[in-house]
Each structure stands twice: as structure tokens, then as C-alpha cells.
Amino acid sequence: MAVRVSVVEQILSANDQLADANRARLDAAGVFALNVMASPGAGKTSLIMRTVEALRGEFRIGAVDGDIATTIDADRIAALGVPAVQINTGGACHLDAAMLQRALPELSLDELDLLIVENVGNLVCPASFKLGVHRSILIASVPEGDDKPYKYPVMYRGVDGLVLNKMDVLAAFDFDVDYFRRGVEALNPGLAFFPLSCKTGEGLEAWLTWLREMVRRHTLGR
């Protein structure tokens, strides 16, 4: 097992170096990059689409979509009139910095303010691979259940913001929001929390305000 651990450490270290290079490239172009992680079907593409629709008048937005197969997500986002690049991981369970590095030249970074990176649907592996982005968020969803912070602590610990999507169906599920939040607070105290529904639009404004502030602060800090 020692050999295996050592190889994994080398892979992660190489990934970190590529992530630093991605970050430098994004910074040079003045782009704020956001990594969006979630279980399959929690609503990553839906939140990105809502966000693009709301903010495309204020910021120049691009997207990178990671999936094992298909271009379904990038096609949906591109249909909103913003540049979207699909990464097919061909089986891999997460995006890594090398995949993002290969995708960046397909976007005109100098013409973007905000790059949204949609990771592969997975509550485990994406948390271990830095991409070089400025912030990472997790989208949980009501139908997944309120015990997920307790079961997937690494993911909940590593993010800068938490969306709880599908609040419109809260009444149909046994989801205790207080129990969920207590689990989150124990892992990541003070984490920005946005209960919302991409379907109805309820709660979206608080999320948009947070993201707008993040992008503006990044632009002013240059």
C-alpha cells in the first residue's frame, strides 16, 4: 500500500503545479473562476444557466463543463449565447488541473470576467483535485437527504459556498434543514449558505449577490 500512496501523492503534487499555472493564466487575463461541484443531478447546469441568464448583462461569462460523456451540458449553456467548452473525461470521476489546462485555450480568456467550471457529478473525488480556480462551491439538493454533510465531510469542508437546491420540493421529502446545517457548521463554520430553487427562482437573489461580490472584488483587487 505504501507504493500506492506514494504514487497518489506524486499525482496530486503534479496536479497542484498545473493548478497554480491555471490560476496564473486566469489572473493574467483578469478572469474570476468558480468551480461548481455536486452529486449527479443536484442541479449544477441549472444553477449555471440561471446565473448566466441573470448576470450576462453585467459580466462577460464563459463555461467549462466536465462530464464523463456527452456534450449535453455545454450545449445547454452555449444555447444561452455564452462560450461553453465541454470536457469529456472518458471515465475519470473528476476534473483535474490538466483537463482544465487543455480546455482554457478554447476560450478567449481576455474577453471574459467570469469563468464557471462545472465539475463531474460526484461528492467525493473532485474535492481532492485543485483546478486553479478562485472559489469552489457545492450544490446540495433536498432530495439527496439531510445527512450528506455527515457522510461526505471532505467535500463539505473544502468549499467556499453551499447552495441547497430544489427547495420547492422540501415539503415532499423528509429533509430537516436544521440537522443539515448543524452538520455543515461542524465542518465548515460560517460557510455561505444559499437555499434556493433553480426551478422557481426562489432564493436566487442572495446567491447572485454573493457571486457578483466575489467577481467585483477580484476585478477591483487587480
Place this chain on the structure above:
Amino acid sequence: MAVRVSVVEQILSANDQLADANRARLDAAGVFALNVMASPGAGKTSLIMRTVEALRGEFRIGAVDGDIATTIDADRIAALGVPAVQINTGGACHLDAAMLQRALPELSLDELDLLIVENVGNLVCPASFKLGVHRSILIASVPEGDDKPYKYPVMYRGVDGLVLNKMDVLAAFDFDVDYFRRGVEALNPGLAFFPLSCKTGEGLEAWLTWLREMVRRHTLGR
């Protein structure tokens, strides 16, 4: 990258050997073992609990529950009066044959007919690691969306049965069952398919009939 692929191949080959040993051990004890895979929150523990409640009068059932952290799932199943062992993977995104090998001695296999193994919630990685079980199933759920077969083809291709859970909330989601099934059929033609609701009990009987048949066939075939 060549080095990395080679290491991964060696890990998988070692895993396959341990899986074969697990299978031999289960066969020697006359136990039929089922691997249950799904996204986080699709309803693995709920389906296992429903199954235990329905079949514990016919078969002697045990469970192994894989999670990154907590004993929530094993505790829930043990509360039904069947032996349940929790495996905490400590960060790993899937069960592997070595983990199952370490869990088996904690169960009295000679006193079981059916062993249900609940994998880590993940639509990607568990599909690549054989455990040595006799059959594997996937639980999809309505809130995840109807595009999951297209996006996670490896998982859908590798299973022997497919449950579509949370049918009770179908009307609340934009889920096209025909589109979902066409995706499944393209990957895994003729796959046994069980739309049901663990919450209401609707559709459970077809699933139970299939599993009952699998266990009986295994017992008779000895």
C-alpha cells in the same frame, strides 16, 4: 501518463484477485451477495431496509455498508434486527475487494442466505472495482434527472438490475421516463428495470420478486 495507467492496472488486477477470493468464500458459505450502487441520496439504505423488512422471513440477511464516514447506514439497518457491518473508507470514493474482505469475518456467513453490500454513493468509481458479489444493481432516482444514463454510461452498462426510486414525486420533476429508458436500453439492452417508491411502497413487489428469484436460483444451483 503511461506509468500512471500501468499502476492503475496493477491495482485493478490485485483487486480482481481479492474479489475472486471473496466470491469463493461467499460460495463456500452458500451466500448470495448483492452490490447496491447509486448516487448519494438516491435511496440505497431505504431500498435495503424495505428489502430486509419484506424478505427477512424468507431469507437470513446480512448487510455491509460502505461510507466515507459515520455509521448512520449500518445503524439504521441493524435496527431492523439483521447483522450489519459498517465500512468507513476514510476518504475513498468506492468499496474495493480488500475492504469487503476485511468486513466478511465480522459476519457469520454460514448463517446467511443473502448479503447486501451498500457501496459508497458515487455514480463513477464503484463501477470499476469488482467486489466478488454475484449481482450488482444501480438505484437511480427521479430527482437526479433523466439524462444520467447518457452521462454515466460505464455505471449503467455494468449492472444486472436497475431500480428507479422516488417515483412518488415524478409529477414534481421534469423526468421523461421514455428518454431515460432509451438511454438505458442503448447501453444495457434488456436490463431488468424496477420503477418504484421506497417511501410509498409502490412498485416494490416486482423488485422483491426478482431478488427472491436470484437468491433461490443461487441456493438451488449449489
